[in-house]
Every structure is written in structure tokens, then in C-alpha cells.
Amino acid sequence: MQLVAIYGWDIDFALDIRKGDSFTVIYEEQYKEGRMVVEGPIIAAEFINKEKVIRAFRYLDNSGRNDYYNSNGEAMRKAFLRTPVDFFSRISSKFSFGRKHPVLNKIRAHKGVDYAAPMGTPIKATGDGIVAYVGKNGGFGNTIKLKHGGAYTTVYAHLHRFVKNISRGKKVKQGQIIGYVGQSGLATGPHLHYEFQIHGVHRNPLTVKLPKVKTIKKEVISEFKKSIRPMLAELDRITGKNVLSARYPKSITKEIKMNDG
Incomplete structure (x- = not known):
């Protein structure tokens, strides 16, 4: 370990x-x-x-x-962990601008990475930050958005549930559990959708150079x-x-x- x-x-x-x-x-x-x-x-x-x-x-x-x-x-x-979940079975969808949405059956950019994992798998904040949003977010279902200083934002979507006492404006530490894998919103199975943004521009979480x-x-x-x-x-x-x-x-x-x- x-x-x-x-x-x-x-x-x-x-x-x-x-x-x-x-x-x-x-x-x-x-x-x-x-x-x-x-x-x-x-x-x-x-x-x-x-x-x-x-x-x-x-x-x-x-x-x-x-x-x-x-x-x-x-x-x-x-400043960031490479992945927000320690245990997952596979990457079910990679970062892509030409991916066919499994529910909507339309070509739509997939601006993150999907980690297929059992329902209830713990999700970690990949970096120190402040909760900018927590709640339901359309097709993303239960979602948490974290701001990390002025440049970086991470998004965690399709959660089953959030940890207790997490709320907008609350500070979180790198590696802290913030929620659990689910399939809320438009999802065909339990997984975490994870996004990494720099100045609002989506980057591939698997390959982006971490500060x-x-x-x-x-x-x-x-x-x-x-x-x-x-x-x-x-x-x-x-x-x-x-x-x-x-x-x-x-x-x-x-x-x-x-x-x-």
C-alpha cells in the first residue's frame, strides 16, 4: 500500500x-x-x-x-489524484467528441470518463477544493462539482447518494469521500462520470498533465x-x-x- x-x-x-x-x-x-x-x-x-x-x-x-x-x-x-475511485471494473466510456449516447442514441461529445463500478462504491475528491454545486443536474442525476482554486474544476455525476453534511461552499480535502457510485439520471448501469476542466475547458482525465x-x-x-x-x-x-x-x-x-x- x-x-x-x-x-x-x-x-x-x-x-x-x-x-x-x-x-x-x-x-x-x-x-x-x-x-x-x-x-x-x-x-x-x-x-x-x-x-x-x-x-x-x-x-x-x-x-x-x-x-x-x-x-x-x-x-x-x-494537486490531483489520477482517478476518483479506487475500485472499478472497467472504463465504460472514454473521453470523446464523437461518442454515441447509450440512452439518447445520438452522437454527443463525452467530455469525461465513465468508471463502471458496483453500486455504492466510494468516490473520492481528486483534489482539495470547495463544493460549488451538489444536487440533481438533469441527465447527470446526482452531481457534485468542485472548484479547485481559480483554474480547475472537477465534476462527479450519476451518484447514488452524497455523504452526509456535504453542501455548497464546504471545503473538501484530496482523497476525502464525497459520495457513492450510482446510476441516477440518464445511465444504463452504475458508474461514475468524472470530468476535469481547466479554465472551463474539458480535458481528458486519463491523460491531462496534473499540476x-x-x-x-x-x-x-x-x-x-x-x-x-x-x-x-x-x-x-x-x-x-x-x-x-x-x-x-x-x-x-x-x-x-x-x-x-
């Missing part, structure tokens, strides 16, 4: 994982009286997803907070790069890119194997 939390902004673990993908993690082990009592946090990781190498390093910033950054000092954490939360400050970037040098060397050693050698308490490398069916 730590790995999912680190990479969840870059990799959709329900859609993006491919046979042959692999990951390597370096993590701490905590000992008491000579005995290992608990596995500590991941301190460095490498994930190869669709031949793209993504590395992450744990670093204590000036505010005293441990977070994960890539080797350039850019935060792994983004970063923060980067390491320029005045400490050299210190950051120096601190991760041993972990870079250890990842290189583990994955066969022999440069320097640095040993950490524990590491593991796994290749992802998937059933052909």
Missing part, C-alpha cells in the same frame, strides 16, 4: 499496470533488543511502468515533513541531491546498473506477472 500511495499520482494501478512492469523498493527495518519488530517506511523506490522508469526518494523537508520526490526534487504528490504540489527549494536542492546519492547508487546496484555500492537494511525487486485471461 505504501507503493500505491507514493505512485498513485503518476500510475493508475487499475489501468496502467502491464505484464513485465517491475518495481524495486528500499525500506527500513526497525529493531528492538536485536529483533526486527516492524518494517519501516520506503526510503527509495523504482517503478518501471510501460518501459518508463519512475524513481522516488523519501526526504525530510524544511517544514519537518517527510515526503517523496523524484531525482530532480519534484514532488511525487500532485505538481511543490518542488525542493533552489537553496537546498544541492543538499537534497547529495542526500539521495547513496539511494541512487543502491537502486543502480539492485537493478544491475553498477555504479557505486551502498547497502540499506532491506530491498526487494518484483516483476509484475498477469494472467493472460
Whole structure:
């Protein structure tokens, strides 16, 4: 679960994982009286997803907070999660300007992504924001619209129900449950319709470049790069890119194997 939390902004673990993908993690082990009592946090990781190498390093910033950054000092954490539901069976409709509406039987732009999921599946706010609208919205049925600063808006439609005490003007946090999957409005089955807008323009939620939360400050970037040098060397050693050698308490490398069916 730590790995999912680190990479969840870059990799959709329900859609993006491919046979042959692999990951390597370096993590701490905590000992008491000579005995290992608990596995500590991941301190460095490498994930190869669709031949793209993504590395992450744990670093204590000036505010005293441990977070994960890539080797350039850019935060792994983004302003938005890639998907608003953790568990869904499939994407039933993708972002398209030429999709045939399953109920109206007309060609109509589909300006979002539909996640087919069981009735009642929890829906998360993909970013910190303020509730701009909550209620019934025509063919969208039960809908929540969130505003995220001046530029970004997200929409969650066809909900079965909302969480208690959610109302217009209320602040929500990234990852907070805001409602549950349903099929209200014009829908042929339970799913979530999710939209992502920038300055009112609809963007494909699956491919839009998500804004970063923060980067390491320029005045400490050299210190950051120096601190991760041993972990870079250890990842290189583990994955066969022999440069320097640095040993950490524990590491593991796994290749992802998937059933052909």
C-alpha cells in the first residue's frame, strides 16, 4: 500500500499496470533488543511502468515533513489524484467528441470518463477544493462539482447518494469521500462520470498533465541531491546498473506477472 500511495499520482494501478512492469523498493527495518519488530517506511523506490522508469526518494523537508520526490526534487504528490475511485471494473466510456449516447442514441461529445463500478462504491475528491454545486443536474442525476482554486474544476455525476453534511461552499480535502457510485439520471448501469476542466475547458482525465504540489527549494536542492546519492547508487546496484555500492537494511525487486485471461 505504501507503493500505491507514493505512485498513485503518476500510475493508475487499475489501468496502467502491464505484464513485465517491475518495481524495486528500499525500506527500513526497525529493531528492538536485536529483533526486527516492524518494517519501516520506503526510503527509495523504482517503478518501471510501460518501459518508463519512475524513481522516488523519501526526504525530510524544511517544514519537518517527510515526503517523496523524484531525482530532480519534484514532488511525487500532485494537486490531483489520477482517478476518483479506487475500485472499478472497467472504463465504460472514454473521453470523446464523437461518442454515441447509450440512452439518447445520438452522437454527443463525452467530455469525461465513465468508471463502471458496483453500486455504492466510494468516490473520492481528486483534489482539495470547495463544493460549488451538489444536487440533481438533469441527465447527470446526482452531481457534485468542485472548484479547485481559480483554474480547475472537477465534476462527479450519476451518484447514488452524497455523504452526509456535504453542501455548497464546504471545503473538501484530496482523497476525502464525497459520495457513492450510482446510476441516477440518464445511465444504463452504475458508474461514475468524472470530468476535469481547466479554465472551463474539458480535458481528458486519463491523460491531462496534473499540476505538481511543490518542488525542493533552489537553496537546498544541492543538499537534497547529495542526500539521495547513496539511494541512487543502491537502486543502480539492485537493478544491475553498477555504479557505486551502498547497502540499506532491506530491498526487494518484483516483476509484475498477469494472467493472460
